[in-house]
Amino acid sequence: MSEQNDAGIDVEEYEDVWVFVEEHAGEVMPVSWELLAEGKKLTEKTGENLVALVIGEDLENVAEEALERGADRVLVADDPVFEPYRADPYGAQFRAMVEERKPSIVLIGGTHTGRDFAGRVAVPTHAGLTADVTEIDVDDDGLLQARRPAFGGDILATILCEEHRPQMATIRPGVFEPGESDPDADDGRTADDEAIIPVDVVVDEADTISEVLEREVGDTADITEAERIVAVGAGVEGDLGPAIELAEALDAELAASRAAVDEGWVDGSRQVGQTGKTVRPELYVALGISGAIQHIEGMNKSGTVIAVNTDPNAPIFEHADYGIVGDFADVCPELAATLADRDLTEVVQ
Amino acid sequence: MTWTIVVGVKQVPDAAEVGIDPDTGRLDRANAPAVMNPPDRDALEAALSIKDEVDARIVAMTMGPPMATPVLEEAIAMGCDDAVLITDRAFAGSDTWPTSLTLAKAAEKLGADIVLAGEETTDSSTGQVPPGIAAHNGWAQLTYVEAIEPRPEENRLVATRDVEGGYERVAADLPVVVAVAYGEFEPRPAGLHRKIYAENDFEPIEWTAEDLGIEDEVGLDVSPTSVGGMETVQPVERKGEVVEEIGDLADPITEVLS
Numbered sequence: 119m120s121e122q123n124d125a126g127i128d129v130e131e132y133e134d135v136w137v138f139v140e141e142h143a144g145e146v147m148p149v150s151w152e153l154l155a156e157g158k159k160l161t162e163k164t165g166e167n168l169v170a171l172v173i174g175e176d177l178e179n180v181a182e183e184a185l186e187r188g189a190d191r192v193l194v195a196d197d198p199v200f201e202p203y204r205a206d207p208y209g210a211q212f213r214a215m216v217e218e219r220k221p222s223i224v225l226i227g228g229t230h231t232g233r234d235f236a237g238r239v240a241v242p243t244h245a246g247l248t249a250d251v252t253e254i255d256v257d258d259d260g261l262l263q264a265r266r267p268a269f270g271g272d273i274l275a276t277i278l279c280e281e282h283r284p285q286m287a288t289i290r291p292g293v294f295e296p297g298e299s300d301p302d303a304d305d306g307r308t309a310d311d312e313a314i315i316p317v318d319v320v321v322d323e324a325d326t327i328s329e330v331l332e333r334e335v336g337d338t339a340d341i342t343e344a345e346r347i348v349a350v351g352a353g354v355e356g357d358l359g360p361a362i363e364l365a366e367a368l369d370a371e372l373a374a375s376r377a378a379v380d381e382g383w384v385d386g387s388r389q390v391g392q393t394g395k396t397v398r399p400e401l402y403v404a405l406g407i408s409g410a411i412q413h414i415e416g417m418n419k420s421g422t423v424i425a426v427n428t429d430p431n432a433p434i435f436e437h438a439d440y441g442i443v444g445d446f447a448d449v450c451p452e453l454a455a456t457l458a459d460r461d462l463t464e465v466v467q
Numbered sequence: 468m469t470w471t472i473v474v475g476v477k478q479v480p481d482a483a484e485v486g487i488d489p490d491t492g493r494l495d496r497a498n499a500p501a502v503m504n505p506p507d508r509d510a511l512e513a514a515l516s517i518k519d520e521v522d523a524r525i526v527a528m529t530m531g532p533p534m535a536t537p538v539l540e541e542a543i544a545m546g547c548d549d550a551v552l553i554t555d556r557a558f559a560g561s562d563t564w565p566t567s568l569t570l571a572k573a574a575e576k577l578g579a580d581i582v583l584a585g586e587e588t589t590d591s592s593t594g595q596v597p598p599g600i601a602a603h604n605g606w607a608q609l610t611y612v613e614a615i616e617p618r619p620e621e622n623r624l625v626a627t628r629d630v631e632g633g634y635e636r637v638a639a640d641l642p643v644v645v646a647v648a649y650g651e652f653e654p655r656p657a658g659l660h661r662k663i664y665a666e667n668d669f670e671p672i673e674w675t676a677e678d679l680g681i682e683d684e685v686g687l688d689v690s691p692t693s694v695g696g697m698e699t700v701q702p703v704e705r706k707g708e709v710v711e712e713i714g715d716l717a718d719p720i721t722e723v724l725s
Contacts, residue, residue: 125691147631202635205598205608230631234610237598241564246691249563249593263695268591274698282691327607328639331625335633346724368720380650387632392592393649401723418703422723424716430709439706440719449713456717 125244125281132222132283134167135160137189138212140227141172141180142203142335148296148343149227151187153289155297156254157225158188164260167191169221173211175201181314186299190313193219197319202330203231207321209238214320216243221284223262225254228288240286246279247286252293252396262287271392271415292342292396293419341388346370346401349390349417352377353406353427353446358384360450361405367454373397375413391416405446409434426450470523470619470641472514473574475584475596476507476542478535482589503538505649506585508545512652513615513645514583515546521617524548528573530558530566536671543665544657551577555675560687567599572679574642575604581624582644586611597646607639610646 122128137157140147154170161168170184170192181192195211208231216224216239224239226232228250240247253265253274261278262285268275279285341347348365350358351374358372365372374384376391390397392412402420406427407413414437417423425438426446435441442449480499514525527542527550529535539550553573561569574582582601587594594610601608613634614627625638629648657665676682687693710716 125689204637205601205610209602230611230629233594234598234608237563237567237595238602238608240595240691241567241599241602244564244691247563247595248692249595267700268697272700274700276695276697277692278695279692328609328637331636331638333630333633333635335630340632368724386629386648386650393587401720403720414702422719423705424720435709436707437702437705439708440716441707441709442711442713442716443709449716452713453716453720456713457720460717460721 123281127281127283129222129281129283132220134169134221135164135223136169136171136221136225136284138224138226138232139170139172139180139184140229140231141174141177142231143201144174144176144180146180146183147227147229147231147291148340149229149289149291151296152291152294153225153227154184154187154189156289156294158297160223160254160256161190163256164222166222166260169193171195171212171215173200173208183299185313186301186303187297188300188303192314194314194316195319196316197321199319199321199323199326202333204326204328204330205235205238206327208235210321211319212239213242215317216245216284222260223256224284224286226286226288228290232288236286236288243284244282245284245286246277246282247288248277248279249288251277251287251289254287254289261285267392267415271411290396292398341371341373341390341397342395344371344373344397344399347373347390347397347399347420348403348405349373349375349407350378350384350405351375351407351413352381353408354378354383355406356381356383357447360447364403364405364450364454367457368401368403370399370401370403375407375410404434404438405450407434408432409437468522468619470517470521470580470617471578472517472523472525472581472583473577473579474507474510474514474525474527474542474547475570475582475600476511476527476529476538477504477588478502478529478531478538479504479588479590501534501537503541504585504588504590506587506589506647508585508654509649509652510583510585510645510647511542511545511547512654513612513647514581515655516652517581517615517617518546521619526551526577528553528570528577530554530569539671540665540669541657543669544662545655546657546661550669550671552671552673553679554673555677557676557682558685560690561685562690562692563593563595563599564691565685565689567596568603568681569676569679569685570596571600571603572681573674574600576674576679580641582606582642584644584646586646586649594646597644601644604642607641607643608645609637609639609643611648612645613648613651615645
């Protein structure tokens with residue numbers, strides 16, 4: 119029985135939670151596994167299937183890993199047209215899959231790639247798309263509660279999509295824990311119950327409207343995965359030496375506030391905060407960071423927070439477990455030396 | 468051939484002036500002055516830098532109430548040739564779907580070869596509108612763009628995009644929607660004569676939803692998403708202990724690392 123709502127949509131026709139598994143040349147972005155673990159929690163409540171989507175070329179290993187990490191099924195669009203990533207072929211393929219199979223919920227990592235193509239699915243399907251979500255849940259009717267920071271981060275707004283489907287969200291990397299991979303997870307399926315499903319590729323290279331001329335991706339550290347972080351702000355005034363010395367003593371990754379990135383001292387991929395990344399290290403050392411709310415939003419999942427700032431009234435001290443009023447250029451070498459004396463090198467390696 | 472470059476600009480509360488309400492401890496935005504979304508200033512600069520190289524006409528557009536006109540005057544002062552105010556009560560409550568539809572229709576009506584915008588706005592920070600414009604019109608898109616190479620002889624635009632852990636160069640067929648990475652295009656100052664012209668003589672074109680033929684496709688009713696509630700974020704409890712000695716900092720660090 120079909121019952122259309124005011125928007126002309128029968129929401130009952132739509133089921134399952136889809137998670138987009140983002141990969142580039144076989145390398146899976148960690149947020150994909152974070153979303154798969156979080157999507158599992160949603161399907162445990164709704165009783166639906168958790169479906170992973172993989173788009174790219176030569177995807178057997180990625181598809182297998184998605185099953186081992188909890189997907190009930192994997193939809194695979196495997197074709198050279200999808201490598202490297204481009205918005206138009208990805209959008210067209212994803213849209214075709216959505217229109218044919220009608221998922222209720224679609225979760226996409228809030229990476230540059232995810233944020234780039236999500237609209238090319240949501241616009242033509244007239245789906246609801248919520249950006250930069252940091253908390254998700256479903257109510258008893260399967261209605262997605264997508265929460266995102268608003269007004270600079272001191273408000274969490276719940277965004278609903280009541281009359282349109284699918285309910286799509288791009289989700290910030292680093293906010294959820296990835297699940298463990300279980301090699302036996304796909305045991306028990308029979309040959310008729312094939313879990314990896316190749317889908318028809320609807321995109322033709324001749325119809326594409328963009329062309330990747332060159333792509334250079336180094337092995338830049340992913341600060342969202344770091345256990346220890348030393349972050350610098352405007353207060354270091356471009357003098358990174360002491361911060362790097364401390365980071366080395368702690369075996370930590372270097373990160374930065376927006377101010378330090380805007381000054382060009384640190385690469386944008388290492389920016390923590392609302393317009394940067396969300397991190398969750400066990401130790402976060404903030405050097406010369408004043409503590410704007412946009413920055414706090416990106417680091418408040420950290421374990422122990424240490425702040426060093428010359429201004430005793432800097433808001434960062436309220437968001438730190440331990441702070442010291444002083445110049446980072448004096449504090450860092452002394453702290454590194456003190457830690458070295460305690461022979462922490464063995465502990466941290 | 469003259470390229471038409473359309474730049475989307477938005478009026479937002481000045482994030483630098485958003486204060487803390489001393490009574491509630493919450494952000495006080497009501498008293499913050501309205502300014503141009505800072506990433507959109509970079510988009511204007513990107514448009515002007517294209518015009519430095521190729522024959523082009525630049526039109527700024529904004530969707531908002533008439534009081535948003537100062538952002539268009541600012542765009543004119545920086546060097547835009549014309550500006551459009553898209554204003555109508557029918558737009559009230561629009562989420563990113565009808566917003567990007569509106570801007571897509573306006574860009575089409577202006578005959579845009581290139582649409583430029585900042586990567587996101589500082590007030591709602593969804594980043595969804597530029598890809599939404601491209602999707603509504605079936606145009607190419609380039610987001611997180613750090614550098615632009617116009618290729619008029621190929622009727623394409625080549626851009627360097629930031630991708631996580633690196634960069635890529637992508638060529639896109641025109642028309643194309645470009646969202647520039649914030650901080651990559653240093654906006655040029657407005658000239659005094661342009662400023663005087665923008666503030667005294669310039670009047671923007673005004674379009675309503677009906678002018679764009681979308682009066683039934685905008686506003687709250689057609690927006691797929693709605694706000695279900697707002698909660699204040701409880702700050703994470705921290706010890707907030709300020710110590711005097713380095714050793715007192717080293718102790719908790721040692722504990723974490725052990």
